[in-house]
């Protein structure tokens with residue numbers, strides 16, 4: 001059970017510097033499916049985080065009530081709306097995304113369960129599953145067999161418990177997570193302090209981040225970041241590793257200015273640039 005430490009060396013092995021001839025059409029298009037009435041913020045921050053992590057295009061798929069909220073708060077993000085006002089009920093799109101992130105703020109309406117099920121039945125695009133999409137999956141475990149190999153799940157401890165059941169020790173938690181990852185061929189980002197990433201038998205332990213991240217929406221931001229890296233053609237395990245490292249690094253960089261208490265999820269997004277620069281400076 002010896003985890004591999006995710007430190008600068010591990011990141012430099014996986015980090016892809018920007019090609020100076022790239023353009024937005026080949027930087028990757030991420031689709032973020034999120035939000036419901038009262039939780040549109042989750043869709044805003046996950047899609048903004050995706051853009052700030054470097055993919056060329058981001059589309060947010062949201063319920064109708066979020067249209068102006070997202071367009072005004074992040075004009076760089078394109079928007080597709082569901083037929084329903086307050087929740088997602090039917091996920092259809094005519095774009096060709098290179099990665100999809102689903103879950104932040106979507107709630108658990110029955111129509112949203114159905115929409116998620118339909119997506120899983122037809123989807124061929126690399127996928128990140130978070131938040132309420134994980135909770136829906138926990139209530140419909142037979143759908144796990146629909147997931148493409150190396151789908152990324154990003155549970156916090158409660159979401160993980162809903163998925164794999166209770167554990168009595170850290171060791172048992174890891175053992176159960178490894179079996180789950182192997183059974184369904186999934187990458188599991190077990191968020192916490194520290195975050196562990198499970199890829200079959202291999203366990204990684206992140207070295208960045210601090211208690212400033214214990215704030216609403218910081219996980220929604222992580223979903224956007226990992227989805228963005230997937231859209232930029234990172235292998236799923238590398239998208240998870242680099243995303244988790246960069247996410248934690250933003251909090252380490254911001255801490256001297258914000259302290260623990262005043263750091264919020266938007267500060268993660270605001271510091272992604274500095275986190276990238278700190279990796280670049282080591283390269």
Ligand SMILES: NC(=O)C1=CN([C@@H]2O[C@H](COP(=O)(O)OP(=O)(O)OC[C@H]3O[C@@H](n4cnc5c(N)ncnc54)[C@H](OP(=O)(O)O)[C@@H]3O)[C@@H](O)[C@H]2O)[C@@H](O)CC1
Pocket residue numbers: 038039040041042043103104105106107131132156157158159191192216217218219220
């Ligand atoms: N601005 C917006 O739009 C926002 C929207 N959001 C959206 O809201 C939806 C619900 O998401 P959620 O995570 O708040 O609810 P839920 O799954 O019931 O988990 C909460 C319970 O889990 C536990 N727990 C959590 N972390 C833990 C830890 N590290 N270590 C241990 N336990 C931990 C803890 O349980 P307790 O300890 O109280 O038993 C806690 O009470 C989701 O779609 C999300 O995207 C939010 O992101 C906020 C900003």
Ligand SMILES: Nc1ncnc2c1ncn2[C@@H]1O[C@H](COP(=O)(O)OP(=O)(O)O)[C@@H](O)[C@H]1O
Pocket residue numbers: 131156191192193194195209210211212213214215216217218219220221222
């Ligand atoms: N004390 C802590 N130390 C380090 N990281 C933390 C701490 N508390 C929370 N985090 C990180 O913050 C994020 C919280 O995610 P999550 O619980 O899904 O938040 P939300 O659903 O509100 O967006 C995770 O990446 C987690 O690892």
Ligand SMILES: [Mg+2]
Pocket residue numbers: 130131156219220
């Ligand atoms: Mg969350």
